[in-house]
Amino acid sequence: MKKIPVYGIREFSKGSNEVYFYSNDLPNHLRSHQFINNPHSHSTYITILFTKGKGEHQIDFSSYPVKPGSVFLLNPGQVHCWKLSEQADGFVFFHTREFYDSIFTNRKITDFPFFYLQQNYPVIYLDKTEVVSVMSRFEEINQEFKANNSFKTEKLGSLIDLLYIELSRVYIKDSHDENKETSINYYKVKNLQRLIDEQFRTQKLPQQYADLMNMSTRHLNRLTREVLNKTTGDLIAERIILEAKRLLIHNDIPIANVGDQLGYDDVSYFIRVFKKHTGLSPKEFQKSTIKPFSL
Incomplete structure (x- = not known):
């Protein structure tokens, strides 16, 4: 297994001094950077609008349909790849955390609902009216x-801020969670x-x-059950297992090293934890998982 590559701005802005921001129309982006067809991650935040075409976008072991009006918003470190039709069109831009946070001192990029957490739902499907505004x-x-x-x-900075505000409104509306967005308990669980x-x-x-x-642990569990119908332990395990899957599939390192990177001194205990939550041992998971769109 080859180690999953992590790309920054420089890989897409060769010949320029840009290190904080990159933008392109999608056809040029895809044509100029063939290396992105294989699974990879980024050290930056990524926002992609599809205006034409169709396909499938795989992000951290989940697949999402690509269609006109799709907006994908990825956090740094998320592993993704896609399979797109030749007619795919739209726009893409990347930027570092520092780019946004240095411009807006009164808020941070992670204040936006789609960038709050690694495991946030990564796509918005716009209607025809919304597409016109967002595309502009x-x-x-x-x-x-x-x-x-x-x-x-x-x-x-001002333009992407306006775009993120507009997309946040759609994201919150589509989540059917508007009441939770204003609840104190919701924000406590998001902070957790x-x-x-x-x-x-x-x-x-x-x-x-x-x-x-x-x-207290009991009070925290009550909050997580009320907001997400999960225990605190469930949320911790989900994040650990996601990272374990990334390391097992996309990095050529022994299982013992995977456990070590996740903070487990005892590899046997790590294997038991992984099997408890997935039903498979790490080795069985590696064998059973087909790498996305690999040839």
Whole structure:
């Protein structure tokens, strides 16, 4: 197994000094960077609009249909690849966390609902009216990126901020979770999930997260059950297993090293944990999983 490649801005902006932002129309992007046809991840945030064509986009072991009006929003580190029709058209842009957070000091990129967590639902399907508005934003972003105007960074930041606000409204509306969006318990659970994202390699017990959030384990479990119908332990295990699957499928390292990277000193215990939550041992999972779109 080859190690999964991780691409930054430089791999897409060769010949320029760009290290924080990249934009292109989709046909040119696909034609110029054939290496993205195989599974890979990025060190940046990615936003892709499809205006034509169809296909399948695989992101972290889940597949999503590609069709006109699809907007995909990926966090850094998510493994993805796709199989697209020749007619695929649209726009794509990448940027680093620093690009956005340095422009807007009163909020962060992770404040947007689709970028809050690694495991957020990664696609929005726009209706015809929404596509017109969103496509104009993408076009303006791409035009500004190609130009060499003064205050270019500031304008790009403002344009993507407006786009993210517009997409957030659709994302929240389509999630059928508008009441949860305004609830205190919802935000507490989202904060828990963010803590798990950051610390799952070293903190694996519900009690540890309850302590970080200054509440009892019992109260924290009540919140997670109310909002997600899952226990705190379920959320911790889901994040660990996702990362384990990434390492097992996309990296050429021994199973013992996978366990070690996830914070397990005892490989036998890691294997038991993995099998408990997937029904397969790590080795069985590797053998049973077909790599996406590989030839």
